[in-house]
Amino acid sequence: MSATIHRLDQRPAPSLDPMVALIAADMNLVNAVILDRMQSDIPLIPTLAGHLIAGGGKRMRPMLTLASAKLLGYTGTRHHRLAAAVEFIHTATLLHDDVVDGSDLRRGKRTANLIWGNPASVLVGDFLFSRSFELMVEDGSLKVLKILSSASAIIAEGEVNQLTAARRIDTPEERYLDIIVAKTAALFAAACKIAAVVAERSEAEEAALDAYGRNLGVAFQLVDDAIDYVSDADTMGKDAGDDFRDGKATLPVILAYARGNAEDRTFWKAAIEGHRASDADFAHALDLVRATRAIDDTLARARHYGQRAIDALAIFPNGKAKDAMVEAVDFAIARAF
Template identity: 80%
Template sequence: MSATIHRIGGREPSLEPMLSLVAPDLNLVNAVILDRMNSDIPLIPELAGHLIAGGGKRMRPMLTLASARLLEYSGTRHHKLAAAVEFIHTATLLHDDVVDSSDLRRGRRTANIIWGNPASVLVGDFLFSRSFELMVEDGSLKVLKILSGASATIAEGEVNQLTAVRRIDLSEERYLDIIDAKTATLFAAACKIAAVVAERGEREESALDAYGRNLGIAFQLVDDAIDYISTAEAMGKDAGDDFREGKMTLPVILAYARGSEGDRAFWKEAVAGRRVADEDFAEAVRLVQASRAVEDTLARARHYGQRAIDALGGFAPGGAKDAMVEAVEFAVARAY
């Protein structure tokens, strides 16, 4: 786990190079998103727009666009498909916030708090349906297979996580299975479909899948570490949400495994939902940091980030490749 990620020119990594690279395409994707989330039922665009316009980085559709640039694809099919990717992501967020009873997302009140759980679930279903319309319009069975398979895998990952909540015995292996399914799968699919529309071979498809998947795992590992080292303002959600929901993320798995008998007794009570006060979360933060669980979680994130960068090794140098490398660096650097 000692892999190190080299920063370009010694400066802080940023998403700006990728944003600049895909800006014209992203404007076209946003136009598709606005068009397709429209409905004669006013609540649908109102609720969907709250989340879609809520300050998200558009990371997943940007990956589709950047991957297409990497492959020098000059067509337009990827615009609708990038919108489909964003709709899948947004739908899962709407459903997740209902499942988790979340109050904040990206620093704003969640849709389920404003409009209620039933509306959030149903609008999420609407966005899933719109994503499948866009896939069908593309006309490629291979693209349809990749994105529909990703949607099913994400749902499986969410159910797997649901059944793992408040399970103090959750293994690191199962945790990685969960984040691979619920987060990394869509990153991988978003990148891989660019190789399909660009009519490239299996080698390019596999390389972009590996890039996206490893980036997605690194991204989620950093998110899980941030829950124990950051503030609500920095995270865009309530500090300690994962802790109070009894989620066994990697920092907790490592802290529990390394803890004393007294530490383990605390974690058992906390994960069972009997220690959820602010002072309990403060104790959890202390134990996680004292056991070096955060450092080791971030070391694993760097490891997967380096694997993502290595997956681009077979592609020609250029602005697109540099931007995709720096996107990995940015994803990992968010915790520092």
């Protein structure tokens, strides 16, 4: 079989549409599980959970579980509940993150914590975590349970690592990468890998899907961190400059700080510590990240990880599923342009 060489810069206007079309029937079944399992006799739970679950998200992580199953030719049904579990884990972390960050917008809508308060958001997040573990246990595979429970713990570790790194301009690039691998890439990797487990495929195929998801997750988060400095609320679904005002030393800041002169570095230190957070300060930060090519290089790193994700699919046969998964990588990176 001749290898197909995919390059990120050869396909115009990448889209998730091929992946959406590929898994549409399966996603309908996953959505039915999500709707059923978010119900409770306590009305606030489905109301608050539904606000976020039905809030316009792309369902990227469960889509990856379903697409990976398609790639492997799996014809069973176990992946439907597990994809729902993945989405519940993700939604629970979003509810908790918005409380920690004090966010006002999520996907262009007011956050649950802003509407119902922090205690309700935290507790409904706990409910969704519990639902995800019920679904894992019902699947009956200890291996699947280990993969998803480990990912859940790693996500929490990543969030705590990020919390302790907040307001620290001296955060090294290596620690930043550790944070995004944990808080974002771990669930992408697990979402893909569990498809190989339920399809009873080889460890090599498990590892390939893990690598695909992990590298895609890193690329996805790098782009997210870049567009905080180059996009707007309508595009991002959150306020521009949120990371800046929250004192997060993301890669654009780390690079701009390292490349700046003494005056620039004094500004960044004050800004990340929370002393320079006005609109004018954010505008100055934008000038600095552009002048130091920090955004360009952040996106270059995203493309690097994106290519690694694509390369990880090399062991699988060419076809619609593989093409859709390649284009999903392109789409994740093209969001910045």
